[in-house]
Amino acid sequence: MALIVQKFGGSSVANAERIEHVAEIITNTYKRGNDVVVVLSAQGDTTDDLLAKAFEINPYASPREMDMLLATGEQQSIALMAMAIGRMDVPVVSLTGWQVGLETTSTYGAARIKKVSGTRIREELDRRRIVLVAGFQGINKFGDQTTLGRGGSDTTAVALAVALKADLCQIFTDVDGVYTADPRKVPGARKMQEVSFDEMLELASLGAQVLHNRSVEMAKRYNMNLEVLSSFTAEPGTIVKEAVKQVEKTYISGVASDKNVARIALVGVEDTPGEAFKVFNLLAREKVNVDIILQSIGRSDSKDISFTVKKNDADRAYRVLMDHKDDLGYDHVDINQDVAKVSVVGGGMVDNPGVAATMFEALYEAHVNIKMISTSEIKISVLINKDDTDKAVAAIHDKFFS
């Protein structure tokens, strides 16, 4: 007998039929003798509908009241799921974020989990009940409801699994695991049996929309094994864990692409010490996350500094750079939104110096031009023209996996 935490997203509880299907998955896990804690998101479009209602009344609504409103979506999901499971005569109870003592910081709309008191959940598990918990929400020191922001329900699931010392945390999604590339675009993409936390983090940040980084980071910190699997199929998914046995020969675990990126170039920056510091300090204060950075080798008296940001940060970055033009002393700013980032990720890369060369060879053969390059111990990323993305991913994947 094990303690298993399961998480189902909004599409898994979108309507009565889907709810009944998920109820089957949950009760089957329970009937095999396990203790089961389930985290649910709001139904399908509920959150969007609530946001639209709020926007009509006040486009600048207070984040506290927005959280008060949005928290109802998950509460409805757990109540409806409890009814579905109750109909199967399996003991069940639903609990909100505040009822399970999920304490968060006070930043409404983007609260972070501080502490989880598992008391109420343990009491209910001792009564042999399935426990359904509203994802995405908690309570702050003022006794007010907060929401966790993007990826919140995944994070709730991992936090509960850690607090309850669960044996496994299963994240049910639309896909049935983590693939070596996007299976909708790369026919040869293969599902991985296992992937390490670090590789998963790189893959997630590179646009493989399977797990939110926050939840993977938390799982890594507390060494909580995750399983990514589909609520639509009954197949085993991909296990995300600390150490991955190299059962397979490949030393890279996946190829990912990200089109939500823009390149900004500061052209003609004075070639004096401290220029880069000034630029990135300004951007940090504006909370603009900078990804790849490239500094050209200076001409006699000036140099170029290029970097990538998320697309929706590009305007903000541009504005702050323009506002400080005199101080920074550059010639002009250039923005390119028609770029994409393609990356290979793999823990085995560090021992295989030829990975970068193999990747560049694939791109060369596919006639894809590389604009920027960035490397880490387990990742190599290149910036290319957006239109080349699918071609580049397929070419790289073929090179490594076929």
Add this chain to the structure above:
Amino acid sequence: MALIVQKFGGSSVANAERIEHVAEIITNTYKRGNDVVVVLSAQGDTTDDLLAKAFEINPYASPREMDMLLATGEQQSIALMAMAIGRMDVPVVSLTGWQVGLETTSTYGAARIKKVSGTRIREELDRRRIVLVAGFQGINKFGDQTTLGRGGSDTTAVALAVALKADLCQIFTDVDGVYTADPRKVPGARKMQEVSFDEMLELASLGAQVLHNRSVEMAKRYNMNLEVLSSFTAEPGTIVKEAVKQVEKTYISGVASDKNVARIALVGVEDTPGEAFKVFNLLAREKVNVDIILQSIGRSDSKDISFTVKKNDADRAYRVLMDHKDDLGYDHVDINQDVAKVSVVGGGMVDNPGVAATMFEALYEAHVNIKMISTSEIKISVLINKDDTDKAVAAIHDKFFS
């Protein structure tokens, strides 16, 4: 400066436009220097929509989970109203039932208020914020959410007014006060300036759908003045209070009718002591509320016992009577659903013995046949054919008020 509790029903917050209108009423009260606490119901059809969702999944859903689901409706209302008031730059905060410490019994779906801790509300009022409270809901000793059942939001408002020692509790409804008869059916119906708690209780129980009895009973117990008024007009409403000055000459305050009634007759009951006890004890155990009771003067060896119940209790009453036919020893049961109850109510009645006679005269002149009669100190009710209801109310009203 006063402390005023205001309550708005579901139609008052049905859409963005109505919410903005109500936000005006609330902020105007606040801007006159008052402390304002507002109780809101769920938006328009929200509760019905949630019930339909639940019914699709499980027609016999657990009442606990039903309360978990339904409580979200009021929570959405208070959040949206807070956004509307926030847009007017008036300080405001929304609070759920558990956040204001509204403790109830554990009967899900029909919980009764045990205690209200006003601490959080007082703190927020001290900060000069308008406080919006989710009606209809509370928390029980298990830390679970409960709902108060029918009339719950009115009751929440009165309970908060009592706990906070408010100066006035205003109940905003679709009508602009309490009338001497239904103004949609009796053209001469007049709005009363004041009406006593006892008269209001009789009027409410007789089908004048203005205030729910539970809220009036609570207001009477704690002597909390209520005002019934409309959120659509700016006119003063009707004050419901302990002692009403007899400024007006009429000694009856209103004429009410109720079609939600069925008459059940036990025909040919043995004329032995204890028969009536047996019948009504059985019904009480089945939680069937009996209203008017009439026992015919016995023939030599048998008698008839007739009584009225609410229409939706009629089948249950019939079944329990049939199940105990041998024990009760009657001849047969007769049910009539095509009846209505018409009543006159008035504190002045006790000093005016002619009221019953005047009422019966009016019915005689209107050719309305009386099936049963019931009287109390401040009320006379008659049971008539349902089709005669409007005619009877108009005739009685004319007799007393014109």
